[in-house]
């Protein structure tokens with residue numbers, strides 16, 4: 001308890017000392033590892049600066065395995081998500097929708113509107129609606145559908161609307177049609193990459209079992225726990241493409257040359273449209 005009080009005091013002092021109000025950040029993915037992979041390093045940087053971050057998985061992950069499924073798998077994925085959240089330093093919610101069966105229904109749209117409102121979000125992260133996986137695609141659609149309605153009082157009227165429309169941004173992806181991802185913002189996560197891998201490592205059923213099985217490389221996964229974490233770091237490296245390198249140079253100047261790992265985001269044209277100053281306020285880890 002004393003440690004919590006001390007931490008709260010330290011954070012309060014930090015903000016009173018001229019720093020800005022803590023930001024309210026919500027990242028929304030389809031599965032209990034999506035936010036982790038696409039925004040986990042950025043989330044760690046926010047959390048270390050005293051900002052409040054929540055991950056939401058719109059499905060419970062109960063289909064993503066070759067040897068187990070249903071409620072047993074959902075419970076395991078939930079426990080892994082909670083442990084990952086602890087390692088990232090974020091809150092982690094998992095909604096009770098079935099994995100692989102997500103549709104952009106009114107019911108789920110209202111769930112997402114409530115989540116964004118309850119968190120009083122300043123910024124919302126989500127996938128783009130172009131993706132190989134229908135759950136990813138529809139999560140993108142659902143969050144876009146919420147982008148205007150979070151401010152409309154008569155929609156989900158049991159939860160007060162947001163007074164200010166958040167900024168919505170997309171996670172990075174590689175899909176080209178109908179248009180490729182545009183890295184408006186790139187965050188250098190080199191300093192927290194090891195912590196990101198440590199947090200991803202909590203998703204054992206995903207990174208060491210299911211994804212290697214469906215990808216045909218299960219035999220490559222080391223048995224030893226330390227060795228497999230090193231393997232994971234090489235397997236999921238947050239690579240810097242030439243476009244992301246340019247975005248890093250825009251935000252960090254010459255220091256961008258030192259970046260080994262990055263996460264990139266595209267500003268959604270729905271929701272608030274941020275100025276450069278507003279982007280710097282919402283991404284206080286950017287270099288200049």
Ligand SMILES: [Zn+2]
Nearest residue numbers: 030031034136
């Ligand atoms: Zn996913």
